[in-house]
Amino acid sequence: MTSFISVIYLLLSFSLAIFSDAASFQKLPVPGKRSGPEAFAFDSTGKGFYTGVSGGKILKHLPGKGYVDFGYITVSSKSQWCDGALGTAYMSKCGRPAGIAFNNKTGELYVADAPLGLHVIPSGGGYAKKIADSVNGKPFLFLDGLDVDPTTGVVYFTSFSSKFSPGDVLKAVASKDATGKLFKYDPTEKVVTVLLEGLSGSAGCAVSSDGSFVLVSQFTKSNIKRYWIKGSRAGSSEDFSNAVSNPDNIKRIGSSGNFWVASVVNTATGPTNPSAVKVNSDGKVLQTVSVKDKFGDTLVSEVNEFEGRLYIGTLFGPFAGVLDL
Numbered sequence: 001m002t003s004f005i006s007v008i009y010l011l012l013s014f015s016l017a018i019f020s021d022a023a024s025f026q027k028l029p030v031p032g033k034r035s036g037p038e039a040f041a042f043d044s045t046g047k048g049f050y051t052g053v054s055g056g057k058i059l060k061h062l063p064g065k066g067y068v069d070f071g072y073i074t075v076s077s078k079s080q081w082c083d084g085a086l087g088t089a090y091m092s093k094c095g096r097p098a099g100i101a102f103n104n105k106t107g108e109l110y111v112a113d114a115p116l117g118l119h120v121i122p123s124g125g126g127y128a129k130k131i132a133d134s135v136n137g138k139p140f141l142f143l144d145g146l147d148v149d150p151t152t153g154v155v156y157f158t159s160f161s162s163k164f165s166p167g168d169v170l171k172a173v174a175s176k177d178a179t180g181k182l183f184k185y186d187p188t189e190k191v192v193t194v195l196l197e198g199l200s201g202s203a204g205c206a207v208s209s210d211g212s213f214v215l216v217s218q219f220t221k222s223n224i225k226r227y228w229i230k231g232s233r234a235g236s237s238e239d240f241s242n243a244v245s246n247p248d249n250i251k252r253i254g255s256s257g258n259f260w261v262a263s264v265v266n267t268a269t270g271p272t273n274p275s276a277v278k279v280n281s282d283g284k285v286l287q288t289v290s291v292k293d294k295f296g297d298t299l300v301s302e303v304n305e306f307e308g309r310l311y312i313g314t315l316f317g318p319f320a321g322v323l324d325l
Contacts, residue, residue: 024324025106025294030059031067033084037320039146039249040311041100041109048270049311051320052097052111058128061320073097073128075115075132082171091115094164099146099249103187104154112146112157112167118185118192131185131281135192145204145249149229151211155185158202158216162312173201173220173266182216182227192268196237201234204249204302206259208281215240215259216248223285224250224261241283246271249302249313257281260303260310261317274300276310 030037030053037051037059048062050070060070071080081087082094092115101114107123117133117140133136134139142280146157146255162179166174171177180202196202200274201219209213212230217223224247226240244309248262258280264271274295278287291300291312305325313323 017212026156027315027319028067028322029124032057033081034059034087035318036301037313038098038301038315038318039313040306041102041128042304042306043102043107044104045204046307049306050100050102050319051313052100052110052113054096055082056091056095056097056113057082057323058100058109058111058125060125069126070125071109072126073111073113073116073119075127091166096103098144099157101146101148101155103148103155104150105153110146110148110155110157112143114143116162117143117148120156130237131190132154132192133302135183135194138162139222142172144202145206145217147205147207147214149207149211149214150209153187155187156205156214157183157185158199158200158205159183160203160219176220178220180218180280182214184186196225199225203247204227204262206250206252209252209255209257215243215250217250217261219246219248219266222246226283241272241279241285243283243285244279245273245279248287248300249276249304251302251304252304258286260305262300262303262313264299270297271299272297273307274298276300276312289323291321291323294323304322 034053036054041050041066048068057074058071059067084159087094092114094115095235098114100286109121111119119128120133140243142160144160146291159181161172161177185192200221203219204217206215213228224240227237261277265273277290299315302314
């Protein structure tokens, strides 16, 4: 009798575990035949999240209401012509938002649009204003990561490659292209500056909560570098971590000093084993959360923690994932 009760208890525990896991994860499908909620941002109200998708739209997701349009990279972005596969094929016309982040003091949303350059959307939403599509006379070909220094409002952003466009990302990775760059845009001076060159697939960047340094990922090299903004080492860079496989976007976790990194294992047949990797300010891995059971073998582009939840994005997927911690 005791053994029978034990078996029943185990079965119930297993069922509860499955139910709990299912309840802790939500899929939020992107509307309008758009795809690839690649990155996330949260405004100062903390109500809902913002994400950029194919076809050049910035969407806002409101609890209980779902997605609404917030911003557009171009006039075409609002059109149905930028829905579905056409929006991806004509990204040079529609736009393709990659990294996004708010300046929480002004309410402006900065966007690194992969083919069309650095943009900013006013606090109330609407059409984006182009800030820059080149630096020192050289056009941006493939922008990717972006973050705003929470202490100064200075914008840091990356180019995945200066040789390949977003449509040739596989060629960039296969050839081990090392023409990526880290940039700085100072809104007060309205000037873009190159901080680092020779990066190999510089996919994401994140400024520390105290504004002392910015991290930049090298997807192709499975490396994260640290560029010092303040202090005696200001202007210098160093290896921060080699422990995260094919790192994509990096996001700071409030003022904790820790960061989430989106990671995959890139193989000859494509990405596999997507995961969320937490690292501290010394580059030490603190936690790894596999999301393969929820996303399959796909390129997870960002993991962003907000109020006890992980918001998980993909480059091509049809939904944003929300995982309760």
